Amino acid sequence: MVAVTIAFLIAVIFVLLSRKRKNQELQNIVEMKSISDREPAPNVSSKKKRSQKLKISCTTKPIERKLLNNLDWLSAKWEVAQDKRDADEDVSFLPSWYFDSATERQYDHLSSIGVEISKGELNKGEASDIIGIFHPASDEDKVVLKFFKIPLTGLNQTKARHEIKELFENADNVKKWEHRPASQLQKEFYRFFDFKVPASLTYSDAKAFIVDFESRNEGDMDYHLEGIDEQEAKQLSDNIRRNQSLLEEWSYFEEIVEEFDDAEFRDSYNIKKVPISMIKKAIAELRNESVNIEEAAGDVELIIDKLIELKPELEKA
Structure with a gap:
């Protein structure tokens, strides 16, 4: 009995010493x-700081x-x-x-x-x-790190940003990133406006194309029609009005896609990652039920309910 007590006391002391260490x-x-x-370093003339x-x-x-x-x-x-x-x-x-x-x-x-x-x-x-x-690394940072094949396991927000800063200190990596393939959302922009998606489309080329298209179709109509003859002006004005209407729709679609691309947003609604094709299908189904894209963007639960109706396995167990 004494031996057991001594052994127990030794074990307790060992645990306490381990914790202290x-x-x-x-x-x-x-x-x-x-x-x-x-x-500060001795040779640096800066305001004295507390040590x-x-x-x-x-x-x-x-x-x-x-x-x-x-x-x-x-x-x-x-x-x-x-x-x-x-x-x-x-x-x-x-x-x-x-x-x-x-x-x-x-x-x-x-x-x-x-x-x-x-x-x-x-x-x-x-x-x-x-x-x-x-906090976990953001989805945007994960995209960058995945592109450069940096392991994501256990990566936190601060470490991810640090890794990206170090990557982009290398000019070759900056060039690689600028010439990365276009994103799915960028390719969707081409399809949305009935443009053919070019082969080997890069992110930077797609971005430049989108910015140019938007600038050519925004603003006051008189500005676009100045100095153009009447027949050409009518055709151009019809095209611009159509594109302006579609750009408004696109802005709602882009907002919806970016929301569903946010991991925290998906977690809050207990759903898995949703392909753009499924989001398009849900929006089309809602449109058939007289729910336009502006209304869908304003009440995202309508889209979530429709997605789960179309594909129940999108809901997390």
Whole structure:
């Protein structure tokens, strides 16, 4: 019985020591100098800053692990940002507000996540970076990273944006991105206005085509008809009126597609990713029921109900 008690006490002591060691490990890693509190380099003439380490505490182990998994590259990013600023180098790759003091709203957001700043102060950029660790990468960022074959598993919002910034520091990658294939929505624009989709259409070419088409069909009709003879003017005005009407419809269609492309939007309605072809079919069915596209865009649940009616497996189990 005594042996069992001793063994139990040893086990308890071991657990307590392990926890203490783990907490010390967290403290050692998290005790880093933030941008706003780090001393400037001796040879840099800038406003003197407080030399104060940043201490972060977490309410749960999962939050702690997520923070620890990102602190190495994140603190290095902060160091580079501050070094460039101290040396009066270009920091236009950062938002203009990045070095401003963090707001109460940001601190409240961190607290709601389970992260407390127990010593030191953050600036807006640092607070935004930490908050982003606990949010998923955006759909737009995922598209970029998928194109460059960057693994998405476990990628958070802040890390995704950091990866994209590093990718686009390479001029070849910028060129590759500019000449990427046209998006499905861009190709749909061609079909919507009865244009043939060119083979090997690039994103940048499609964008230029769409901008040009819109500019040639927007604005006051008198502007478009100035200096044109009567017969040609009638034909042109009919075409422009038709295109202006279709452009209005297109704006509603584009709004609907972009909403359904948003993962958070789909999650809020408990539906899976929906192909553009299915969205078109649902809108056509609604039109047959005397619901025009403007009304459908204003009440998206009409489209969701129709989609599930047409394809019940789109609803998540």
